[in-house]
Amino acid sequence: MHRSPIPIAVLFGALIAFAGNERAFANSPSVTAVLSNSEAVVGEMVELQIKVSGSRDARPPEDIAVNGLEIHATGTSHQFEMRNFTTTSSVTYSYRILPLQTGRFTIPSQTIQVGGKSLRTPELTLNVADSPGSSSASRPTQAAQPGNAGKLVFAELIVPKKTAFVGEVVPVQIRLGFDPRAYPRLSDGPEITGQGFTAQKLQQSGENEETVDGRVYHVVTFKTAIAAARAGKFEIGPVKAKAQVMVSRSRRSPRARSPFDLFNMDDPFSDPFFANPFSQFGERREVEIKSDPVALEVKPLPPSAPPGFSGAIGNFTMTTDAKPKSVQVGDPITVTSTISGRGNFDRVGAPVIEDERGWHNYPPSSKFAKDDEVGISGTKTFETVLSPNETKQSLPVMEFAYFDPVKEQYATLRSDPIAINVEGGAVAAASPVAAPQESPRTSVATPAKPHDILYQLTERPKAAQSFTPLYARPTFWSAQLIPLLALLGLIGWKIRQARIDNREAQRIAALQYEAAELMRKLHRGDALPREYYAEASRVVRVKAALASGSRQIDPNTVDVDTAAETFRLNSDSRERLRRLFEQCDEWQYSGTHNGSEKISPEIRRDVLEFIETLRA
Amino acid sequence: MSTRENSFASVPVCEILQTSKRGRLPYILAFCCATFAVSVVVSPVFAQSDAEFAKANQDYAQNNFKEAISGYETLVRSGQWSANIFYNLGNAYFRAGDFGRAILNYERALALEPHHPEATANLQIARDEARALEMQQSWPERYLQFASINQYVITAAVAFWLGLFCVVGLIFARRRSATIIALLTFSLLLFVIAILAIYELDHGSKGRALAIVTGRNVQARLATADTANSVLALPPGSEVKILSTRGDWVYAALPNNLCGWIPAKSAEQVQL
Numbered sequence: 033m034h035r036s037p038i039p040i041a042v043l044f045g046a047l048i049a050f051a052g053n054e055r056a057f058a059n060s061p062s063v064t065a066v067l068s069n070s071e072a073v074v075g076e077m078v079e080l081q082i083k084v085s086g087s088r089d090a091r092p093p094e095d096i097a098v099n100g101l102e103i104h105a106t107g108t109s110h111q112f113e114m115r116n117f118t119t120t121s122s123v124t125y126s127y128r129i130l131p132l133q134t135g136r137f138t139i140p141s142q143t144i145q146v147g148g149k150s151l152r153t154p155e156l157t158l159n160v161a162d163s164p165g166s167s168s169a170s171r172p173t174q175a176a177q178p179g180n181a182g183k184l185v186f187a188e189l190i191v192p193k194k195t196a197f198v199g200e201v202v203p204v205q206i207r208l209g210f211d212p213r214a215y216p217r218l219s220d221g222p223e224i225t226g227q228g229f230t231a232q233k234l235q236q237s238g239e240n241e242e243t244v245d246g247r248v249y250h251v252v253t254f255k256t257a258i259a260a261a262r263a264g265k266f267e268i269g270p271v272k273a274k275a276q277v278m279v280s281r282s283r284r285s286p287r288a289r290s291p292f293d294l295f296n297m298d299d300p301f302s303d304p305f306f307a308n309p310f311s312q313f314g315e316r317r318e319v320e321i322k323s324d325p326v327a328l329e330v331k332p333l334p335p336s337a338p339p340g341f342s343g344a345i346g347n348f349t350m351t352t353d354a355k356p357k358s359v360q361v362g363d364p365i366t367v368t369s370t371i372s373g374r375g376n377f378d379r380v381g382a383p384v385i386e387d388e389r390g391w392h393n394y395p396p397s398s399k400f401a402k403d404d405e406v407g408i409s410g411t412k413t414f415e416t417v418l419s420p421n422e423t424k425q426s427l428p429v430m431e432f433a434y435f436d437p438v439k440e441q442y443a444t445l446r447s448d449p450i451a452i453n454v455e456g457g458a459v460a461a462a463s464p465v466a467a468p469q470e471s472p473r474t475s476v477a478t479p480a481k482p483h484d485i486l487y488q489l490t491e492r493p494k495a496a497q498s499f500t501p502l503y504a505r506p507t508f509w510s511a512q513l514i515p516l517l518a519l520l521g522l523i524g525w526k527i528r529q530a531r532i533d534n535r536e537a538q539r540i541a542a543l544q545y546e547a548a549e550l551m552r553k554l555h556r557g558d559a560l561p562r563e564y565y566a567e568a569s570r571v572v573r574v575k576a577a578l579a580s581g582s583r584q585i586d587p588n589t590v591d592v593d594t595a596a597e598t599f600r601l602n603s604d605s606r607e608r609l610r611r612l613f614e615q616c617d618e619w620q621y622s623g624t625h626n627g628s629e630k631i632s633p634e635i636r637r638d639v640l641e642f643i644e645t646l647r648a
Numbered sequence: 649m650s651t652r653e654n655s656f657a658s659v660p661v662c663e664i665l666q667t668s669k670r671g672r673l674p675y676i677l678a679f680c681c682a683t684f685a686v687s688v689v690v691s692p693v694f695a696q697s698d699a700e701f702a703k704a705n706q707d708y709a710q711n712n713f714k715e716a717i718s719g720y721e722t723l724v725r726s727g728q729w730s731a732n733i734f735y736n737l738g739n740a741y742f743r744a745g746d747f748g749r750a751i752l753n754y755e756r757a758l759a760l761e762p763h764h765p766e767a768t769a770n771l772q773i774a775r776d777e778a779r780a781l782e783m784q785q786s787w788p789e790r791y792l793q794f795a796s797i798n799q800y801v802i803t804a805a806v807a808f809w810l811g812l813f814c815v816v817g818l819i820f821a822r823r824r825s826a827t828i829i830a831l832l833t834f835s836l837l838l839f840v841i842a843i844l845a846i847y848e849l850d851h852g853s854k855g856r857a858l859a860i861v862t863g864r865n866v867q868a869r870l871a872t873a874d875t876a877n878s879v880l881a882l883p884p885g886s887e888v889k890i891l892s893t894r895g896d897w898v899y900a901a902l903p904n905n906l907c908g909w910i911p912a913k914s915a916e917q918v919q920l
Contacts, residue, residue, distance in 0.1 A: 364781060366904060392779050395867070395881035417880070417904070419779060485742050485770040488705055489732040492698075497730050497760045499919040501850065502801040515809040519816060526820035 061086040061146040064403040065153035067139075069192045069203055070347070070374055071438070072131050073161045076192075079106075080127040082153055083403070084144060085120060091145040092125040101137055101158070102130040134162040136438070154372065157347060159438050183247065184211040184277050187222065187323035189269045191258075195329045200345045200437050201257045201376040201408050202328070206234070206271050208321060209242065209249035214277035219318060221273030222254060226325070229260045229268065235405035257406045259376060260330035269325040276318050333435055338442050340384040344434035346375015346408075350383065352447035354418075354427050361456035364394075364417045369430055369447065372411040377402075382414040383430035383447065391428055392419040424454040540578065543587065547574045554640055561631050565616040568639050572609065575599075575646050599646050608642055697728045708740055716740040729920070731761035738770060747778035748862035748884030755860060755918045762796045780861075780885030781903035783853035792845045793854070800849070804842035811835035853889055859900065859915040861886040866915070868908030872897040879908035888915055 061084065068079035080103065084090040088110065096103045106126045131137070139156040190205040204224065210216035224231050237255045241248055260266065333345075354367045369383045382396040394417040402410035418427070430447040502508045550571040553559060559567065570587075576595040577587035585594065592613050596606045704719030720737035738753030754771035757764050775782070785793075795803075814832035818824060850856055861882045869876040872894060880902050882888070888900035888910065897909045 362776070364904070394779070394883065395865075395878075397867070397878035397880060399877050415880075417781075485739055485773055486766045488708055488736050488739055489766065490702075490705055492701055492730045492732045496728050499729070499756075499759055501846075501856075502798040503846070508801070508805075512805065512809075515812075519809070519812055522813065523816055523820075526816065530820065 061090075061149060061151060063090075063144050063146070063151040063153055064409075065139075065142070065156060066374075066404045066409045067129075067156050067158060068205070070157060071159045071161065071192055072129075074131050074134060076131065078129040078131070078158060080129055080139065080156070081404075082125045082127070082142065082144065083122055084125075084146060084151075085122040087146045088121060088123055089147060090123055090125075093142045093144075096127065096139065096142065098137055098139055100131065100133045100135060100160070101139070102132055103127050103139075104130075129158065131158070131160040134160050136160075154349075157438075184214045184279075185209060185216060185275055185319060185321050186244070186249070187271050187273060187321040189224070189271045189323040189326055191268055191326040191328060194327065195331060196260060197331050197333055197345060197435065197437050197440075198260055198263055199333070199343055199376060199379060200435075201259050203406065203408055204231070204256050204258050204268070206254040206256070206323075207251050208254070208273060208275075209244065209251045210275065210277070212241075212248065212250045214279070215316075216250070217276045218252070219274045219276050222271045222321070223273070224256070224258070224269055224271055226266060226268050228262055228264065228266045228330070229258045229328075231258045232256050232406050237405050255405050257408050260328070263330050263332040266328045266330060267325040268328050269323055271321075271323040273321040274318055275321055276316050278316050334441070336442075337435075338433040338444050340381075340431055340444075341433040341435070341442065342381030343379035344375060344377075344381065344432075345379070345437055346373055346434060347436060347438065348373035348375060348380070348432070348434055348445065350430075350432050350445040350447065352383075352427075352430055352450065354450050354452060357451070358453040359420070359455075361420055361422060361454055364419050365427070365452065367416045367418055367427060367430065369414045369416065369432070370411055371414070371432060371445075374409045375434065377407060377410055377412050380412050380432075380434070382416060383432040383445075385418075386429040386431050386446070388428065390420060390422045390424060392421060393417070394419075420454045422454070423456070424452060426451050536584070539584075543574050543578050547571055547578065550574070551643070554636075554643070557631075557633070557636055562619040564631055564636070564639075565612070565619045568643060569613055569616040571643055572612065572646060575643075579647070595646075601646075605642070605645075612639065612642070697723055697726065701733065704740075705736065708736065708743075711743075713740050713744040717744060724920075729760065731757040731764050731767065734760065735764065735767045735770070738767070738774070742770065742774055742777075746862075746884075747774050747780070748860060748864075749916075750774045751778065751780055751885035752860040752862055752916055752918065755858070756920070759918050762793075775885060778885040779883045781880075781882065781887065783858070783887040783889060783901070783903050784905065785853050786848075788844075788848050789852040789854065792848055795845070797846055797849050800842045800845045804839050804846065807835040807839035807842060811839060853887070853901070855889075856919050857890045857917070858919070859888050859890050859898075859917045861888060861910070861915050863911070863914030866910055868900065868902050868906075868910050870908065872909050876909070879906050880904055882910065890915070890917065 063082065063084050065080065065082045068081070072078045080096075082092055084092075092105075094105065104127060106128045109124045109126070110121070111124065112121045129139075137158045137160065139158065141155050142153045144151045144153065186209045188207040188209070190207065191202060192205075193202050196202050206222050206224070208218070208222060222234065234254045234256045236252065238253045240251055240253075242251045243249070258268065348371050350372075351370045352367060353370075354365050356365065359365055371380055371383075377400055382398065385391065385393055396414045396416040398412060398414045400407070400410055400412045402408075404410070427447075427450040429449065432445045434443055434445075435441070436443050498505070550567045553567055554564065554571065572595055573587040573590040576590045576598045577585050579598050585598070590598075592606070592610050595601075596609060599605075601609060700719055700723055704716045704723070707713075707716035707719060717737065717740045720733055720740060723733050724737065734753045734757035738750045738757065741747075741753060742750035751771060751774045754767045754774060757767040758771065761767070774780075792800075811832055814828050814835060817828050818832065821828070861884055864884055866882040866884075866886075867878040868880045868882055868888075869878055871877075882902070886903060888902055890898050890900050891907065892899045893912065894909075896912050898912045898915065899907060899909055900915070901907050
């Protein structure tokens with residue numbers, strides 16, 4: 033079956049256009065910066081990653097100078113992702129931070145030049161504790177390996193904190209090391225065992241080669257985050273995983289002599305390789321990898337949480353914007369609150385309105401964009417629709433309460449006042465609306481008089497009404513037959529008129545032609561009197577027919593009276609006309625003037641002048 | 649000539665009448681039968697619906713709003729639609745506290761009669777009570793809504809035929825008349841404006857795709873799942889414009905100029 037290629041081409045073009053559009057959208061550059069851990073101890077490495085999305089030609093800072101921290105660039109990695117026709121490319125610049133002293137350090141905002149634009153990273157905070165030897169990272173441990181699989185693999189669980197609060201998100205790193213000569217293959221896991229906490233899905237974050245105790249390992253790093261569900265002392269881990277590694281075989285017996293090697297000449301073909309060529313590579317065995325558990329003390333949140341606290345724990349900042357800023361009373365204003373930082377974003381709720389008086393707010397919507405693999409860092413955006421019930425000059429203050437685990441106290445972020453312009457009168461509200469704060473004495477809640485709906489209607493039309501538009505009803509198109517028929521009637525009438533006019537024109541043309549011919553003959557003067565008078569009377573009849581106009585007189589029926597009336601002749605002219613017609617009849621019927629007599633020029637001139645004077 | 653006059657004179661007048669009517673008689677009889685049949689069938693229906701309408705009004709007057717709603721809904725289901733029935737039904741829903749359906753029925757009354765003053769007034773009150781969100785109209789829609797779609801349809805039809813008559817007049821006229829040319833230009837312009845107005849009003853934010861949120865706690869979402877991120881919370885009575893339907897979900901344009909998926913059962917289209 034032949035199928036037109038046009039729809040396919042159109043679809044293909046649309047897909048390309050769509051993909052191009054998405055790519056264009058995805059290419060608007062943005063920059064984020066995250067720390068692998070916001071808390072560390074002196075001497076413990078922390079990784080800083082600056083991720084530039086939507087551009088590949090960014091110029092990152094070469095040096096970041098912070099007193100008390102030693103920061104070195106370690107590498108660059110490129111990512112390109114295509115998902116549902118949406119392509120994203122990003123470059124990640126990695127830095128290694130070595131804390132040299134204790135304290136709270138702020139890594140300042142860095143300027144990244146991206147294609148002529150200057151983008152700035154957010155400020156990051158790193159808390160360094162004074163316990164250089166107390167890193168809770170478990171030491172690399174050998175897996176319980178059978179046989180000679182020892183030191184082929186190891187597992188390491190890194191929990192950067194020894195204490196945490198209930199609900200606080202603690203980043204966890206798992207490192208699995210494999211001796212590359214053992215051709216390792218991870219078959220199961222890793223998995224964090226333990227109770228009293230919830231763990232997010234493990235995300236593989238990188239692979240690299242490391243030398244541990246003089247031995248090169250291929251290290252695979254996984255990241256996740258855990259949150260304690262209750263207070264107490266817990267053991268996180270151990271981390272368990274299973275891998276398949278290749279271990280060498282032990283020779284069971286000395287090489288057998290070949291029966292052809294009679295003189296022990298060490299025949300190369302007697303080598304067991306020819307019996308089992310793969311036996312020299314060893315055998316594949318499954319080994320279990322297990323790390324040491326890590327202790328974590330979980331403390332309860334302090335009491336007296338501020339109102340509006342939804343369980344958010346971490347370090348956050350908030351910005352607020354509103355659109356539109358000029359509205360009428362009752363119109364919706366969309367307030368966008370953006371909460372950025374590091375913490376348990378699943379418990380980050382929408383900011384609450386400090387003073388709801390004079391406002392009606394609708395349930396907010398939210399979306400979260402994470403900046404790291406496990407969603408500890410990111411930005412959560414809330415859109416709340418507010419509707420003013422009265423004239424206002426500014427938006428209400430939005431509050432967001434959270435618990436800061438570093439300061440070990442609650443904090444409340446407040447939005448800056450945003451000036452708006454609300455016009456119009458007060459809207460009747462279902463709930464009482466109190467007066468503004470500025471006039472507390474008169475702030476008695478005055479319930480607005482609720483509007484009541486109007487009465488019932490008892491009349492109804494005899495015929496049912498329809499939602500169908502008129503143009504979709506058959507009656508409408510049937511009614512169009514009336515003007516259509518009228519138009520066709522008009523056209524038919526016009527055509528008939530044209531035909532009639534055409535026939536009349538033809539008749540007039542024929543008469544004019546005949547009159548001209550006869551006048552030419554009369555002027556020649558060589559005609560016999562009989563012919564001359566016949567032609568002269570015929571000219572008079574034809575001219576009378578032409579002059580009759582709409583009466584359309586037949587020239588054959590024109591007599592003296594008709595012609596005289598048509599030409600409106602006086603008595604003298606009428607008499608001359610009568611004589612002309614009598615002369616014609618006399619020459620035609622009497623027979624007395626037969627012969628070759630000629631008409632005198634005077635008579636001919638007289639007749640011609642008379643005929644030419646005949647006009648309607 | 650005289651013979652013809654004699655022949656007419658010899659036939660009685662009543663016989664002439666009978667002869668002329670003989671051809672039309674079957675049509676007249678058929679018309680009478682049809683009229684009778686329509687009156688026999690339709691009159692009881694109207695009488696019955698009148699009684700139901702009066703009963704529902706009485707229930708409303710006695711504050712039996714559920715019974716009144718049931719009565720009006722029966723009339724609506726039977727296809728006896730009128731602006732006043734939808735208006736009264738809206739009032740009954742308002743009294744029953746269902747602002748979403750009250751707004752829906754006021755909108756239906758206004759769809760049938762755009763200049764229904766009582767429905768306009770009560771719709772505003774219901775919207776204020778429900779905090780319902782309204783679709784934002786484009787500027788052509790705002791300017792064109794002084795007339796209804798049906799009025800624009802009639803205008804377009806009149807302008808079309810007037811233009812055609814002018815064209816025929818120009819074709820057959822011996823000389824071109826400036827008046828006819830001006831009339832033709834005017835009618836063509838009027839026709840184009842009327843067609844554009846019909847399209848704009850029919851496909852605009854208040855067109856045939858307009859739907860009203862009747863459910864409570866309705867959230868417009870980014871995807872067809874209850875767990876998908878929310879785009880906008882829609883109070884009952886909020887207006888949405890249905891763009892497409894997928895299973896139990898409809899994709900709709902929202903009052904904040906965004907689009908989102910809402911459960912199909914939580915919104916009803918205004919035009920039945």
